[in-house]
Amino acid sequence: xxxxxxxxxxxxxxxDAAALTGLKTLTxxxxxxxxxxxxxxxxxxxxxxLNYGGVNVYEYPLLKALIxxxxxxxxxxxxxNALVFTQFFISGWLLYLPLRELTQAGGARPNLxxxxxxxxxxxxxxxxxxxxxxSNDATVLYTxxxxxxxxxxxxxxxGVMVAASLLVAGQVVWTWLxxxxxxxxxxxxxxxxxxxxxxxxWAVAALGLVVEVVVMLIxxxxxxxxxxxxxxxxxxxxxxxxPIVYFWLLPxxxxxxxxxxxxAGGRMxxxxxxxxxxxxxxxxxxxxxxxHQYADPNVQSSWKVIHMFLTFLVAVPSLLTAFSxxxxxxxxxxxRGGRGVVGWMRRLPWGNASVTAQVLAMVSFIFxxxxxxxxxxxxxxxxxxNTAWIPxxxxxTVGTATTLTFMGVAFWLVPHLTGKRLFAPRAALASAWxxxxxxxxxxxxxxxxxxxxxxxxxxxxxxxxQAAYDAMNLGVPRALTALxxxxxxxxxxxxxxxxxxxxxxxxxxxxxxxxxxxSDTISPAGASLTAATPLVRHTEPLLALTLLAxxxxxxxxxxxxxxxxxxxxxxPGQRLW
Ligand code: HAS
Ligand code: HEM
Numbered sequence: 138x139x140x141x142x143x144x145x146x147x148x149x150x151x152x153d154a155a156a157l158t159g160l161k162t163l164t165x166x167x168x169x170x171x172x173x174x175x176x177x178x179x180x181x182x183x184x185x186x187l188n189y190g191g192v193n194v195y196e197y198p199l200l201k202a203l204i205x206x207x208x209x210x211x212x213x214x215x216x217x218n219a220l221v222f223t224q225f226f227i228s229g230w231l232l233y234l235p236l237r238e239l240t241q242a243g244g245a246r247p248n249l250x251x252x253x254x255x256x257x258x259x260x261x262x263x264x265x266x267x268x269x270x271x272s273n274d275a276t277v278l279y280t281x282x283x284x285x286x287x288x289x290x291x292x293x294x295x296g297v298m299v300a301a302s303l304l305v306a307g308q309v310v311w312t313w314l315x316x317x318x319x320x321x322x323x324x325x326x327x328x329x330x331x332x333x334x335x336x337x338x339w340a341v342a343a344l345g346l347v348v349e350v351v352v353m354l355i356x357x358x359x360x361x362x363x364x365x366x367x368x369x370x371x372x373x374x375x376x377x378x379x380p381i382v383y384f385w386l387l388p389x390x391x392x393x394x395x396x397x398x399x400x401a402g403g404r405m406x407x408x409x410x411x412x413x414x415x416x417x418x419x420x421x422x423x424x425x426x427x428x429h430q431y432a433d434p435n436v437q438s439s440w441k442v443i444h445m446f447l448t449f450l451v452a453v454p455s456l457l458t459a460f461s462x463x464x465x466x467x468x469x470x471x472x473r474g475g476r477g478v479v480g481w482m483r484r485l486p487w488g489n490a491s492v493t494a495q496v497l498a499m500v501s502f503i504f505x506x507x508x509x510x511x512x513x514x515x516x517x518x519x520x521x522x523n524t525a526w527i528p529x530x531x532x533x534t535v536g537t538a539t540t541l542t543f544m545g546v547a548f549w550l551v552p553h554l555t556g557k558r559l560f561a562p563r564a565a566l567a568s569a570w571x572x573x574x575x576x577x578x579x580x581x582x583x584x585x586x587x588x589x590x591x592x593x594x595x596x597x598x599x600x601x602x603q604a605a606y607d608a609m610n611l612g613v614p615r616a617l618t619a620l621x622x623x624x625x626x627x628x629x630x631x632x633x634x635x636x637x638x639x640x641x642x643x644x645x646x647x648x649x650x651x652x653x654x655x656s657d658t659i660s661p662a663g664a665s666l667t668a669a670t671p672l673v674r675h676t677e678p679l680l681a682l683t684l685l686a687x688x689x690x691x692x693x694x695x696x697x698x699x700x701x702x703x704x705x706x707x708x709p710g711q712r713l714w
Contacts, residue, residue: 153240159249160233165554166256167229168547170263171222172636175540178217179629181210183622186579189525189586190619191606193598205273207596208714213270215279219385219535221263224298226543227388228259228305230550234391235309235332237653242326244319245312252308259301266294276714278594280374281354283365286710289358296350299343306336324662324669325677327408328395328655334415335387337683338380341690342423345376357710364707368435372698375426376690383422383451385535387415389542392495393462399656400492400549401485403469406461407660409672414461416676417454420686424693425451431518435704440697441515447693448513455506462499468659490565494545497573502538504580505530523594526587529580537576544632545569551639553653556646560638564631571628575621582618586611 181204184194188207194200195207204210232252239245268290269275275287281295313325313333325333349370357365394411398404405411427444430436467481475481486492508530511517521527548565552558559565589611591597597606662673669677676682 153246156246156249157237157240160236160247160252161554163249163252163256164229164233165551167225167232168550168554169640170260171225171229171543172547172633174217174221174225174263176629176633178214178222179625179633181214182218182629183626184210185214186618186622186625188596188598189583189591190615190622191598191603192619193596193600193603195596195599206276206714207599208278208594209270209273209276211594212276212278216266216270218540219279220295220298223385223535223539224302225259225263227384228256228302230388230543230546231332231335231391232305232309235329236312238326238329239312239316242316242320245316247312248308251304255301255304255308258304259298262294262297262299262301264294265297266291268294273714280378282374283354283357283367283370284708284711286358286712289355292350292354292358296347296355299346299350303340303343306340309333309336322666323664324666324673325679327405327411327658327662328391330412330676330679331387331391331394331415333679334419334682335384335391337679338387338419338422338686339384341419341683341686342377342380342384345373345426346378349373349377362707364709366701366706367708368433369698369701369705371430371433372426372436372694372701375429376423376694377426379426379429379448380422382531382535383418385539386455387418389495389498389539390414390458392542392546393458393499394465395656396546396549396654397462397492397495397656398465398469399654400489401466401469401496402473403465403467403471403656405656405658406464406468408658408662409660409670409676410457410461412662412676413672414454414457416679416682417457418451419679419682420689421447421451421454423686423690426694427697428513428518431515432522435701436697440693443693445513445515449510452506452510452513455502459503459506465656466496488566490559490562490569491545491548493566494548494569494572495542497569498538498541498545501533501541501573501576501580504577505534505538508584509534521587523592524587525583525591525593527593529583529587532576532583533580537573541569541572541576544572547636549654551636553651555640556644556651557639557642558645558647560635560642565635568628568632568635571624571631575624575628578617578624579621582614582616582621585614586618589614 184200187194195204195210204213236247240247266275269288270291275291277285277287277291281287281292309332313329316329317323317325353365353370353373356362394405425444425448427436427441428448431441466485467475470481470484473484473486475484485496508526512521512527512530548559587593589609591606591609591611596602663669666674666677
């Protein structure tokens with residue numbers, strides 16, 4: 138794709154140019170909604186970090202007036218950060234990028250009416266779910282495990298949000314297929330390839346959650362059924378719940394592969410390898426959910442072990458990615474005069490906030506990924522499961538690898554979409570370092586506490602639990618966790634000041650400021666499928682790979698779910714808050 142820079146991306150066709158301008162406006166809405174959710178979610182995080190530092194702030198009258206309990210705050214934090222922020226950002230990002238690329242390549246054009254309808258539907262779902270969350274009628278945490286029973290309005294709102302994301306997926310796949318019909322025998326452009334693979338993976342992944350919410354939770358919460366089976370509900374939840382983490386990760390990978398190299402002054406390493414990595418995620422992301430359920434009874438151990446091995450397999454495309462993106466960064470640094478085995482790293486453009494945020498996000502993911510492999514190992518899992526180790530793990534995966542990448546992307550994407558200049562680039566740079574530093578400290582404190590046996594999802598600072606917590610003598614990790622909360626508060630406030638001041642500044646429309654940084658490739662795929670390498674040819678049929686994914690999921694979930702259906706236990710709901 139051409140490295141389109143102006144508002145029209147250099148298009149001569151006026152209708153296409155207008156469609157792309159309209160798409161930019163829509164993407165702004167998605168991105169701004171996402172960051173508004175993150176803002177509220179992030180403001181709650183430090184309170185929880187203080188809790189794990191032994192400081193209970195939940196009794197202060199002002200806070201009590203805003204949130205009723207630790208668990209209402211934690212539900213809002215998990216839902217807004219992990220479900221709302223990610224979904225809105227990704228829906229904008231992975232709608233805009235492929236539709237823009239395909240429109241520029243000719244033969245396909247976005248359907249803006251449909252795209253706006255989808256955004257409005259997703260927002261309606263969000264606002265619907267927000268009502269019971271804010272009124273303390275759905276304090277069920279972001280995993281909403283039954284028999285905890287929230288208001289039906291919450292499940293309906295969440296269901297509408299997920300349905301809207303599937304419509305985004307549908308629009309991207311539909312437009313891609315239209316482009317394929319217009320260009321038979323052509324290789325799919327790489328950004329579109331990555332986006333379509335991610336959306337198809339999400340479509341297979343979402344099936345579990347859709348069935349859980351539509352068939353089980355909504356009728357049950359409306360009082361139409363006697364109860365639900367908690368084990369079946371958890372199994373359907375984790376069918377979606379593990380691959381959802383790749384739905385959060387792959388859009389960051391899109392940036393690491395396609396844009397970051399150019400921003401750093403280098404090139405993507407290999408288009409074939411990039412496509413292989415995404416094809417592997419499409420096939421292997423879903424059939425792994427039982428690694429969240431090693432402790433659940435009534436699931437055969439043999440199936441847990443099979444899911445464990447498949448989990449190790451899905452780590453492979455991340456290892457390929459580590460190799461590829463490191464090669465791109467080295468290419469960039471050497472082009473800037475970098476020397477030595479590791480000395481080249483100094484020559485990366487560390488003054489650029491967008492690059493720095495994303496490279497730091499990658500560094501956090503080295504530790505996050507290693508911790509994930511520990512969690513997945515059935516021998517280690519009993520030591521870390523349900524302890525503070527787990528929030529330690531996911532704040533350096535979704536909380537940093539994903540979130541800090543999206544923040545870094547926002548530093549160029551928001552100027553690109555709005556024609557405005559980034560406000561205070563040095564403050565943007567500081568926010569990236571503070572976020573990274575804060576999250577690494579947080580991870581250290583929480584992993585440490587987890588190994589000592591401190592549970593997750595526990596108000597350990599509340600008077601009833603304080604004595605037991607104090608007796609654990611965890612002064613150092615507690616202090617690290619509390620300190621990290623303060624640093625992250627400063628990081629968050631700095632980032633949001635930069636973001637909102639950028640959004641509120643005047644337009645400048647300087648193409649230099651608003652270019653989209655599409656990278657060149659050291660080893661490209663070429664345009665024609667007949668001339669392409671076998672790797673490129675075999676990874677092209679994404680629909681066939683999706684079918685393969687579905688077959689694999691049926692094979693490893695069928696024998697797990699069938700006995701649960703045969704022994705369905707209708708358990709009545711509980712409201713513990
Ligand atoms: Fe995880 C629990 C296993 C990845 C998120 N995970 C969670 C939960 C969340 C989450 C939210 O097996 C909590 C759910 C809950 O509330 O209960 N996770 C894994 C494994 C991976 C993994 C094997 N997780 C993620 C990602 C997430 C995420 C990604 C979000 C985005 N996770 C688990 C397990 C549990 C779990 C169990 C259940 C625990 C329990 O007991 O409850 C793998 O996909 C990780 C593979 C990653 C790598 C790292 C590759 C490194 C790269 C960076 C390279 C850096 C460079 C920088 C090149 C192998 C790509 C160069 C730098 C320069 C300066 C030049
Ligand atoms: C849970 C702190 C940002 C997603 C937690 C917990 C703490 C915390 C201490 C554990 C609570 C418990 O287990 O009782 C923070 C701080 C943040 C931050 C200080 C930064 C200011 C984020 C971000 C995300 C995120 C950016 C995702 C995008 C989550 C999720 C949970 C959680 C999904 C689990 C909620 C649950 O167990 O139901 N956070 N967090 N957090 N956080 Fe964060």
